Amino acid sequence: MKSRIVYTCFVVFFLNCSKEDTGYEPTALGLDIPQIFAENIITPIIPNDNPQTIEGVALGKRLFFDKILSSDGSQACASCHSPQNAFTDNTPTSDGIDGIFGTRNSMPLFNLAWNYGERFNWDGKALSLERQAEEPIENPIELHSSWEDVVSRLQSHSEYPELFQLAFKTNTITKELTTKAIAQFERTLISANSKFDNYSLGQATLTPQELNGLDLFLREDKGDCFHCHGNPNNPLWTNNDFHNNGLDTTFNDLGLGAITGDPNDNGKFRSPSLRNLAFTAPFMHDGRFNTIDEVINHYSEGLQNSPTIDPLMKKIDEGGVQLSDQEKADLKAFLLTLSDPSFINNPEFQN
Amino acid sequence: MKNNFILIIITIFCFLSCTNDNDGTLSSSATTTLKFTHNWNTDVITSADFNTIQYTNENGQMLSIERLRYVISDITFRTNAGENLILDDYNLIDLTNDDGLSYSTNQIPIGNYVNVSFTFGFDNEDNAENYLDLNSESFNVPDMLGGGYHYMQFDGKYLDTNSNEQGFNYHAIRAVDNPGMNPTFPQDTFFTVNLGPITVTNDIEIEIKANLAEWFKSPNLWDLNVLNQTLMPNSSAQIMMSENGQTVFSLGDITNN
Numbered sequence: 001m002k003s004r005i006v007y008t009c010f011v012v013f014f015l016n017c018s019k020e021d022t023g024y025e026p027t028a029l030g031l032d033i034p035q036i037f038a039e040n041i042i043t044p045i046i047p048n049d050n051p052q053t054i055e056g057v058a059l060g061k062r063l064f065f066d067k068i069l070s071s072d073g074s075q076a077c078a079s080c081h082s083p084q085n086a087f088t089d090n091t092p093t094s095d096g097i098d099g100i101f102g103t104r105n106s107m108p109l110f111n112l113a114w115n116y117g118e119r120f121n122w123d124g125k126a127l128s129l130e131r132q133a134e135e136p137i138e139n140p141i142e143l144h145s146s147w148e149d150v151v152s153r154l155q156s157h158s159e160y161p162e163l164f165q166l167a168f169k170t171n172t173i174t175k176e177l178t179t180k181a182i183a184q185f186e187r188t189l190i191s192a193n194s195k196f197d198n199y200s201l202g203q204a205t206l207t208p209q210e211l212n213g214l215d216l217f218l219r220e221d222k223g224d225c226f227h228c229h230g231n232p233n234n235p236l237w238t239n240n241d242f243h244n245n246g247l248d249t250t251f252n253d254l255g256l257g258a259i260t261g262d263p264n265d266n267g268k269f270r271s272p273s274l275r276n277l278a279f280t281a282p283f284m285h286d287g288r289f290n291t292i293d294e295v296i297n298h299y300s301e302g303l304q305n306s307p308t309i310d311p312l313m314k315k316i317d318e319g320g321v322q323l324s325d326q327e328k329a330d331l332k333a334f335l336l337t338l339s340d341p342s343f344i345n346n347p348e349f350q351n
Numbered sequence: 352m353k354n355n356f357i358l359i360i361i362t363i364f365c366f367l368s369c370t371n372d373n374d375g376t377l378s379s380s381a382t383t384t385l386k387f388t389h390n391w392n393t394d395v396i397t398s399a400d401f402n403t404i405q406y407t408n409e410n411g412q413m414l415s416i417e418r419l420r421y422v423i424s425d426i427t428f429r430t431n432a433g434e435n436l437i438l439d440d441y442n443l444i445d446l447t448n449d450d451g452l453s454y455s456t457n458q459i460p461i462g463n464y465v466n467v468s469f470t471f472g473f474d475n476e477d478n479a480e481n482y483l484d485l486n487s488e489s490f491n492v493p494d495m496l497g498g499g500y501h502y503m504q505f506d507g508k509y510l511d512t513n514s515n516e517q518g519f520n521y522h523a524i525r526a527v528d529n530p531g532m533n534p535t536f537p538q539d540t541f542f543t544v545n546l547g548p549i550t551v552t553n554d555i556e557i558e559i560k561a562n563l564a565e566w567f568k569s570p571n572l573w574d575l576n577v578l579n580q581t582l583m584p585n586s587s588a589q590i591m592m593s594e595n596g597q598t599v600f601s602l603g604d605i606t607n608n
Contacts, residue, residue: 219496
């Protein structure tokens with residue numbers, strides 16, 4: 001009797017053999033941390049339960065560009081997050097598979113592993129990059145699918161089960177593994193090769209106009225941009241925090257307030273990075289500004305007061321910080337030095 | 352930060368003094384935890400009290416708090432022998448997000464200390480260094496404003512003479528003149544906070560109370576209608592902040608664990 005039990009155990013053991021049992025491990029892949037980041041800011045956030053691997057990133061990249069994630073096979077993540085637009089799109093808001101436009105501007109995707117607070121989306125609703133990837137799949141005005149269907153399609157695909165096997169040592173596909181893979185790919189989207197980055201590293205020079213723009217950016221009595229949008233020592237060019245930046249007197253979109261339920265958070269949205277503005281128009285959470293000039297005009301003379309406007313907004317009674325035309329031009333010239341053409345053309349990030 | 356004689360002194364003390372810790376083994380040192388609490392005179396302030404205009408400053412102006420974070424550094428234990436044990440570190444207290452409100456130091460030798468103190472902000476040497484965590488918090492001061500770091504960001508709103516809400520940014524930094532390529536520094540604006548004598552017999556928690564009303568009170572009666580925003584390049588305002596800050600902090604409860 002006892003020997004039969006042992007024999008049965010052996011049979012079960014061998015039948016269950018897979019790469020889990022053959023010592024196979026996905027190949028660890030450290031993030032390539034740019035020098036300008038390593039010298040100035042703390043290390044990126046990589047979840048313990050989702051380490052970067054070559055196979056995981058490759059799977060995530062394929063999923064990111066694959067229209068299999070949408071219910072009718074017409075759209076992928078990349079449909080609203082295009083590499084050529086620094087992983088956003090060029091419309092104020094984005095339309096999903098049914099042609100219905102949402103209410104929010106698609107956020108650009110880069111340097112996401114350095115969002116230390118791990119609150120993603122304009123309103124901070126998604127509390128990790130992995131969770132962020134869950135919602136667009138089922139959103140009826142985005143990919144309008146269901147996770148059950150997506151997992152089923154991936155599971156019956158001729159290649160995906162093996163790719164999941166390689167990435168996660170199991171060919172049983174789940175929502176959690178799918179979003180983990182996408183998040184791994186998104187964390188590789190690193191942008192740190194702008195003209196200003198090279199200037200900071202002593203490898204480029206700025207024009208007098210660009211330098212004057214930097215000065216305006218950093219002066220508290222002028223642009224005072226640095227309190228929310230970083231500085232040469234914080235090359236993320238955002239604090240990833242939430243602010244009401246004076247867009248409206250009343251709110252159609254409560255932003256963070258709709259998530260926290262705290263009326264003091266109404267009208268607050270996450271500060272976007274100022275990197276890659278050359279590629280990411282239109283601007284603001286609802287894409288209301290088509291150009292950088294319009295954005296600068298807003299802060300110069302277009303501020304709208306409201307109960308939750310951030311106290312960092314200055315001269316609200318006058319509409320803003322009152323920059324001259326020359327100052328606006330200089331500030332814009334500086335802002336454009338933060339754009340990184342090598343990022344949008346990086347072959348690693350193309351379909 | 353300065354790499355001075357702290358480790359050597361701690362090592363010496365470790366050998367010279369011993370006591371029983373909780374599991375009955377001999378211990379010569381203890382952990383000191385600084386607990387930062389905040390109040391407006393007799394009212395306790397937590398982040399839950401933010402965003403409501405409910406405090407009245409000495410000048411009779413009502414205000415709210417929307418953001419408060421500040422840095423302390425160089426916590427120093429002065430021994431009977433006159434030696435200073437300087438913990439060469441710093442802590443960012445962020446009441447807005449309830450971060451840094453409790454800060455445990457490295458082990459210090461047990462004993463009687465005639466004074467425990469810390470620096471509000473950074474001394475000039477420490478302020479010139481590069482702190483990756485503070486950079487990540489966007490706590491920097493631009494180079495043309497002297498560089499280094501904010502000592503404090505205290506933002507909120509007040510009611511002006513027409514009872515309209517206006518923003519204020521009580522940002523304390525190293526006072527600077529001639530902002531630009533070659534700023535000059537008229538006067539130091541970091542300051543030392545002395546908490547008085549403390550006996551460390553075991554692990555200990557020291558409450559540091561910050562009465563925020565004092566920032567607006569004495570010796571400079573603060574008029575928010577005049578001094579509200581763009582105070583970083585205003586060296587006179589910075590010096591006034593530093594003077595008013597001398598009475599903000601005080602020693603609270605001491606708890607031996």
